[in-house]
Amino acid sequence: MPASDEQIRGFLSRQRSLIQGEQDAEVEQTSLLLSSCSPKLLELKGLALGGLGVVGVNVGLGGKSLVELERPSAYHSSIFFPPHTFRPGDLARIEENISNSTKATKGSSKKGTTTPAASKCAEGVVYKITDSRVVIAVATNADSEELDIPERCRLVKLANTVTYDRMQRTIDTLEKTVLPTTVSSTQPDAASTAATTRPAPAAVLTPLIQVLLCMSKPSSPIPLNKLQFLDASLNESQKEAVRFALEAPEVALIHGPPGTGKTHTLVEIIRQLIAQDKRLLVCGASNLAVDNLLERLVPHGIPLTRIGHPARVLSSLLGATLDAQAARSDQSALAKDVKVELESAMTALAGKGKGRLKGPERRKMWDEVKELRKEYRKREGSVVKGVLSQAKIVLATCHSAGGRQLFNTQFDVIIIDEATQAMEAVCWVPILKAKKLILAGDPLQLPPTIISMNQKSKKSGPDAAKVKGKPDGGATQKNVEKSSSRSTGKDSSKDSKTISPPMPAADHVGADDLQAEDTGGKPVQNSSVKKNTGKKSLAEPKLVPPSTLETTLFDRLEQMYGPGIKRMLTVQYRMHEQIASFPSKKLYSSSLESHASVASHLLRDLPGVSSDPEHADVTEHPVVFFDTSGCEYFERLEGEANRSDEGSRCNENEAMVVKMWTEKLVGAGVLPSQIAIITPYQAQVTLIASLLRASMPELEIGTVDGMQGREKEAVILSLVRSNDQREVGFLKEKRRLNVAMTRPRRHLCIIGDSETVSQGSTYLKEWMEWLEENADVRYAGMD
Numbered sequence: 147m148p149a150s151d152e153q154i155r156g157f158l159s160r161q162r163s164l165i166q167g168e169q170d171a172e173v174e175q176t177s178l179l180l181s182s183c184s185p186k187l188l189e190l191k192g193l194a195l196g197g198l199g200v201v202g203v204n205v206g207l208g209g210k211s212l213v214e215l216e217r218p219s220a221y222h223s224s225i226f227f228p229p230h231t232f233r234p235g236d237l238a239r240i241e242e243n244i245s246n247s248t249k250a251t252k253g254s255s256k257k258g259t260t261t262p263a264a265s266k267c268a269e270g271v272v273y274k275i276t277d278s279r280v281v282i283a284v285a286t287n288a289d290s291e292e293l294d295i296p297e298r299c300r301l302v303k304l305a306n307t308v309t310y311d312r313m314q315r316t317i318d319t320l321e322k323t324v325l326p327t328t329v330s331s332t333q334p335d336a337a338s339t340a341a342t343t344r345p346a347p348a349a350v351l352t353p354l355i356q357v358l359l360c361m362s363k364p365s366s367p368i369p370l371n372k373l374q375f376l377d378a379s380l381n382e383s384q385k386e387a388v389r390f391a392l393e394a395p396e397v398a399l400i401h402g403p404p405g406t407g408k409t410h411t412l413v414e415i416i417r418q419l420i421a422q423d424k425r426l427l428v429c430g431a432s433n434l435a436v437d438n439l440l441e442r443l444v445p446h447g448i449p450l451t452r453i454g455h456p457a458r459v460l461s462s463l464l465g466a467t468l469d470a471q472a473a474r475s476d477q478s479a480l481a482k483d484v485k486v487e488l489e490s491a492m493t494a495l496a497g498k499g500k501g502r503l504k505g506p507e508r509r510k511m512w513d514e515v516k517e518l519r520k521e522y523r524k525r526e527g528s529v530v531k532g533v534l535s536q537a538k539i540v541l542a543t544c545h546s547a548g549g550r551q552l553f554n555t556q557f558d559v560i561i562i563d564e565a566t567q568a569m570e571a572v573c574w575v576p577i578l579k580a581k582k583l584i585l586a587g588d589p590l591q592l593p594p595t596i597i598s599m600n601q602k603s604k605k606s607g608p609d610a611a612k613v614k615g616k617p618d619g620g621a622t623q624k625n626v627e628k629s630s631s632r633s634t635g636k637d638s639s640k641d642s643k644t645i646s647p648p649m650p651a652a653d654h655v656g657a658d659d660l661q662a663e664d665t666g667g668k669p670v671q672n673s674s675v676k677k678n679t680g681k682k683s684l685a686e687p688k689l690v691p692p693s694t695l696e697t698t699l700f701d702r703l704e705q706m707y708g709p710g711i712k713r714m715l716t717v718q719y720r721m722h723e724q725i726a727s728f729p730s731k732k733l734y735s736s737s738l739e740s741h742a743s744v745a746s747h748l749l750r751d752l753p754g755v756s757s758d759p760e761h762a763d764v765t766e767h768p769v770v771f772f773d774t775s776g777c778e779y780f781e782r783l784e785g786e787a788n789r790s791d792e793g794s795r796c797n798e799n800e801a802m803v804v805k806m807w808t809e810k811l812v813g814a815g816v817l818p819s820q821i822a823i824i825t826p827y828q829a830q831v832t833l834i835a836s837l838l839r840a841s842m843p844e845l846e847i848g849t850v851d852g853m854q855g856r857e858k859e860a861v862i863l864s865l866v867r868s869n870d871q872r873e874v875g876f877l878k879e880k881r882r883l884n885v886a887m888t889r890p891r892r893h894l895c896i897i898g899d900s901e902t903v904s905q906g907s908t909y910l911k912e913w914m915e916w917l918e919e920n921a922d923v924r925y926a927g928m929d
């Protein structure tokens with residue numbers, strides 16, 4: 147039965163209240179940190195960068211002032227930033243660098259922010275960040291106050307309400323489109339969000355929207371008789387997924403377990419759609435997901451444009467950005483003239499010391515800047531329009547697809563990669579722009595990071611999450627990880643080696659099951675692992691409001707329409723078959739096959755790795771398990787538990803085993819850059835880094851969250867938990883554990899206390915039993 151108006155209203159209102167709850171949690175957490183921590187502590191937590199100086203102020207797209215900041219060598223021994231959590235898309239404030247020992251004062255222009263009293267401030271969005279330079283796009287309109295950046299300043303991260311505002315506004319638009327008679331915007335805190343300041347416009351009620359909201363069922367596939375695959379290497383499950391996605395009239399899901407070529411398959415689908423002369427909007431949950439696709443699409447020479455700044459600064463990617471293409475376009479000369487004038491006026495205004503303009507002269511210059519900015523925006527608008535009209539493919543994060551540049555632009559198909567890491571509401575931002583949707587992801591890997599859930603769990607149990615889901619609330623080591631993708635559609639630069647991300651909860655919510663759903667008790671797992679029957683579920687589809695934001699659109703569609711709505715990729719190109727065996731059996735109904743090219747590859751087959759029998763114990767075993775049970779290698783709680791930081795766990799003896807095994811691997815010829823050490827707890831990351839970082843800077847040491855979508859030849863997994871209470875915390879979360887154990891290509895070494903771990907859940911018990919039977923088991927005390 148199609149969803150009634152009442153059911154749709156209930157669904158949308160649930161989405162709104164969940165988004166509002168998440169926004170409140172983020173604001174509360176940020177304000178708690180900002181108000182209770184000294185600037186020095188904020189820097190240590192990676193939430194501030196101090197002692198910065200302005201390098202220049204340029205004009206970016208939209209007439210924004212791009213303020214470039216760096217660490218002047220006069221103030222610092224190194225020009226490189228210390229570990230921090232700033233990502234493109236984050237909201238940040240530039241403020242005067244007040245004394246490090248004092249607390250940031252309260253008093254705020256916005257919720258979740260504190261302003262140093264009587265100081266000069268500017269708020270903006272992190273536009274670009276490298277090892278030593280950060281660019282903040284300060285939004286300025288014709289009437290905005292003059293930009294006056296202090297000479298010595300600090301950058302402080304703010305709660306990002308922009309993403310939530312956009313999601314709320316999108317839900318409003320959706321409601322207006324689907325239920326035009328309903329009074330819009332029932333946001334609980336309506337007055338506080340920009341979403342309600344302008345009425346949301348209605349979109350076109352497409353069959354796609356109707357299917358997604360259970361107003362009508364998906365239409366039958368439109369058969370493609372002559373489908374010629376462009377990529378000869380596609381395997382049968384990939385071909386089937388391509389055909390399925392192309393033939394689906396409204397929506398198709400592609401389930402790609404680890405290493406099965408999700409992106410590879412999407413590239414073929416995109417090329418096929420382009421051959422059909424379709425216009426595409428290709429989105430990712432994070433900047434990294436977008437860049438991954440961009441990198442694979444660029445060699446095919448299809449005209450494309452990437453909106454926003456890439457997380458990776460590769461020249462091949464930079465050339466594809468809207469900014470670069472706008473600058474190169476024929477029409478840009480007109481806008482350039484104004485830009486030059488504007489920049490020189492702004493440089494004059496930014497002058498410090500003696501050269502500083504004062505009084506009426508300054509006022510006049512500022513008025514000129516306002517006029518020039520208006521003119522620039524107008525001219526640049528037509529340049530951007532011109533560039534975008536040439537692009538057959540536009541790439542953006544889901545969030546940035548809702549930006550000004552794509553206002554009123556429609557596409558034939560929208561594709562969302564890593565869709566299982568994005569909240570449903572942010573997916574709706576691009577969905578309202580197209581007639582057809584293709585989602586790719588794996589519901590059995592990391593879900594979106596939800597702060598409000600972590601806070602709930604924190605209040606409810608001893609093993610609950612830390613503030614902002616960070617095991618220790620702190621920034622990580624240089625090189626520690628390649629960042630987590632906060633899956634709210636906020637831009638993130640997952641792969642920057644020098645910056646460290648906020649990490650989702652180690653002790654994740656969700657206890658033993660993958661995810662508790664509002665679906666009559668049916669966990670996601672049930673539908674996610676069903677084999678590809680191609681048949682739809684027999685039960686009538688029903689629109690069920692999600693109980694948490696962890697329920698992604700991918701999950702919901704699969705539950706609503708059954709496994710017939712998706713195709714699963716079944717051949718993996720990463721792991722030795724023994725490494726793939728346990729996750730395949732337990733999570734993917736044994737459907738994961740290992741491609742012949744990887745099924746038996748070992749470290750000893752790598753160039754440069756010794757084939758000497760002396761090294762055989764490390765180079766010839768795909769899975770090694772150091773069982774520490776009975777060794778009394780107990781975990782230790784790091785730091786004092788307090789409101790904002792509950793401390794994290796480490797295990798010194800395990801860290802020593804990690805060190806020993808890493809040295810053995812390197813001794814056998816494996817390069818440190820081919821090894822990753824993964825552990826759930828930040829304190830263990832820090833400890834292991836202190837043991838190994840100096841001698842092996844190329845080694846990657848991090849938590850699971852920075853590793854999704856990536857692989858290494860050898861992975862060492864330190865489980866940490868060893869206690870008499872049999873508490874296993876994070877390890878209970880199958881999806882996170884699944885990501886951890888599916889990163890290696892040729893070698894996985896696990897170090898843990900089987901006695902503690904096997905008490906955590908049936909799944910963990912089975913894993914420990916599987917390891918005892920199948921791995922090369924060593925007893926830590928004896929080695």
Ligand SMILES: Nc1ncnc2c1ncn2[C@@H]1O[C@H](COP(=O)(O)OP(=O)(O)OP(=O)(O)O)[C@@H](O)[C@H]1O
Pocket residue numbers: 379380381384402403404405406407408409410411719720854855856
């Ligand atoms: N049909 C194929 N033939 C050969 N190699 C393939 C094929 N499909 C995928 N691969 C290779 O497998 C690896 C993983 O592919 P890809 O990155 O597309 O997978 P993914 O599912 O997106 O990965 P992840 O699990 O990291 O999300 C890549 O090196 C890719 O080139």
